[in-house]
Amino acid sequence: MATHELISGETELIVPLGATVDRGKGKLHMNKGKEETPELLNSLDSDERRNLNVVQGTRTVLIVRVVAHDESTTRTMGELANSVFGADSGVTGADDEVNLRSQYLACSHGKLTFAPTSERGLAASYYGEGSDISNGAVTVHVNTSIAEGDDAMRNDITDALNDMFGVSSPAVLADHVMYCLPPGTMSAIAYAYINSWNSIYNDNWCTYVSAQMHEIGHNLNLAHSNEDEMAYNDQSGVMGFSYTENDGPLMCFNAAKSWQLGWYSDTDQAITLSLDGDRSYVGRLSGVVHYNDGNNPNSSSNPILIKLNREKRLTDFFITFNAKTGPNSGTMEGANEVLIVKSGDEGKGYYESELVAKLGVGDIYHFSRFDGSLITAAVSVERIAGSQFAE
Numbered sequence: 001m002a003t004h005e006l007i008s009g010e011t012e013l014i015v016p017l018g019a020t021v022d023r024g025k026g027k028l029h030m031n032k033g034k035e036e037t038p039e040l041l042n043s044l045d046s047d048e049r050r051n052l053n054v055v056q057g058t059r060t061v062l063i064v065r066v067v068a069h070d071e072s073t074t075r076t077m078g079e080l081a082n083s084v085f086g087a088d089s090g091v092t093g094a095d096d097e098v099n100l101r102s103q104y105l106a107c108s109h110g111k112l113t114f115a116p117t118s119e120r121g122l123a124a125s126y127y128g129e130g131s132d133i134s135n136g137a138v139t140v141h142v143n144t145s146i147a148e149g150d151d152a153m154r155n156d157i158t159d160a161l162n163d164m165f166g167v168s169s170p171a172v173l174a175d176h177v178m179y180c181l182p183p184g185t186m187s188a189i190a191y192a193y194i195n196s197w198n199s200i201y202n203d204n205w206c207t208y209v210s211a212q213m214h215e216i217g218h219n220l221n222l223a224h225s226n227e228d229e230m231a232y233n234d235q236s237g238v239m240g241f242s243y244t245e246n247d248g249p250l251m252c253f254n255a256a257k258s259w260q261l262g263w264y265s266d267t268d269q270a271i272t273l274s275l276d277g278d279r280s281y282v283g284r285l286s287g288v289v290h291y292n293d294g295n296n297p298n299s300s301s302n303p304i305l306i307k308l309n310r311e312k313r314l315t316d317f318f319i320t321f322n323a324k325t326g327p328n329s330g331t332m333e334g335a336n337e338v339l340i341v342k343s344g345d346e347g348k349g350y351y352e353s354e355l356v357a358k359l360g361v362g363d364i365y366h367f368s369r370f371d372g373s374l375i376t377a378a379v380s381v382e383r384i385a386g387s388q389f390a391e
Contacts, residue, residue: 055220055261056108060117061085061100062174063137063206066157067129069145071182074203077137080180083207083246084136085116091135098247100212106327107252108263109291114216117174123166130164133173140164150186154179154200171197176219180206189242192218194350210249211242217253220261225254225341227355234355235332236322236339249330255318256343256353258288259305267292269302274309275371281306284389285338287323302389307347310371315344317356317367319379325387334358338381338390340365360384 063080065073075083078093086096101114116136129141142156157179161170170177176197183203190206192199192215199215206212217239225234234240237254253261264270269291273279286293286302308317317340322328324335337360343353357365357379364380383391 056111056263058113058115059175061114061136061176061178062117062133062170063178063180064157064161065137065139065180066153066182067139067141068153068182068185069143071146071184073180073182073206075180075207077131077134077139080206081116081135081137083209084178084212085114089116091116094135096247098209098250100209100216103209103213103250103252103327104216107288108261111263112261114176120165120173122164125166126164128160128163130160133165136174138164146182146184150181150188150200153181153185154198176216178206178212178215190215192216194218194223195221205242205244207246208242208244209247210238210245210251213238213251214242217257221350222253222257222260223350223352225257225353225355229354231352234341234353236334236355237331239353241332243332249332250327251331252288252328254322254341254353254355255305255320255339256341256347256351258320259307259318259347260343260349264288264291264305270305270307271303272307272309274311275373275375276311277309284391285319285321286389287321287325287328287387289323289326289328290388308367308370308377312372315342316347317342318347318353321390323387323389336384336387338363338379340379359390 061084063084065077065080081091082094082096084100085091086094086099086102089101105113117133120133122130122132131139140157140160142153142160144153144156158170162168165173167173179200181200181202186202188202190201190211196219199219201211222239224231225237225239227233232241234254237257238251239253239257243249258264271281273281281303284302286304288304290304304320306319310316319338319340322331322334322337322339324331337358339355340357341353342356344351359365359379359381361381361384364378367377370377381390
């Protein structure tokens with residue numbers, strides 16, 4: 001239950017989708033014709049509150065199955081919950097081994113997990129169709145036809161959830177809310193709101209792990225991974241293309257996204273080089289899958305991420321060894337090679353990355369006039385030891 005006390009630095013304002021802010025006049029405009037009000041959440045509402053600046057800890061998820069006027073989501077509530085949370089999640093009967101929860105947990109080395117949102121019954125004032133929230137899933141009935149498209153259906157699903165559970169926004173129900181639309185509603189495969197709570201999927205795409213990770217990645221403020229100035233073309237990680245596979249391909253994130261997520265920044269395995277600081281590194285480079293890998297002494301102490309910091313440019317370079325093993329064993333590009341990625345905002349915010357080089361043994365990549373200087377920087381690879389490290 002939200003309180004209505006404003007607390008500086010703690011209170012979060014939850015508004016419905018479609019609301020706009022007039023920054024010049026300092027006014028919040030709600031959707032016309034809809035009786036929706038903002039909701040205040042403070043730190044006392046820790047089980048419900050969204051903290052979009054943190055990518056560690058436990059985040060709750062609600063999966064929405066939709067019964068529309070003329071079509072329904074193909075999968076049952078149980079199947080959807082199994083595909084997102086899987087085995088060992090506490091979901092009744094779940095046995096899926098590769099899913100949103102398991103893959104984020106593996107890539108983050110236990111630092112980020114997604115859990116089913118709390119069980120919740122329908123509001124006492126609601127007399128329509130629909131289910132309680134159970135095992136992190138819910139069924140919503142809307143009078144929308146698939147021909148009306150995903151915009152109309154998305155808005156009607158939001159309204160239905162608000163009515164069913166007596167809230168002003170589905171964001172109150174979970175940190176992330178996945179709408180699994182009936183087949184034929186949309187031509188796209190999926191999309192999500194940046195730094196937000198909502199993601200929308202074309203029916204069975206709700207169950208494909210690469211699509212789940214990609215769209216929830218957008219919720220976590222991750223942008224696309226590109227190559228050759230083509231969107232999604234960096235297929236070394238999940239912020240590139242998505243695939244029609246329930247349990248694969250097993251991939252994590254490229255160097256820029258891995259730096260942004262911050263999972264590996266608490267050790268000396270993530271290092272920064274610049275003209276004004278440490279200028280060079282000579283030695284072994286492992287992959288993010290080798291973070292604190294006590295079972296692999298050949299890799300556990302090697303750097304896994306290197307940032308080439310450019311003070312005078314808008315973008316920096318991020319380097320890792322794309323180890324094809326463990327949770328990254330299905331990487332679709334640059335397997336067991338040194339990958340160099342360019343991205344902006346100091347590697348901290350929403351910025352599309354560009355894969356600029358894939359280096360094998362004997363390869364070298366030059367950065368002419370690095371950071372506006374007369375210096376030519378370079379990355380070279382002399383040896384690669386399987387999926388353990390490059391040197």
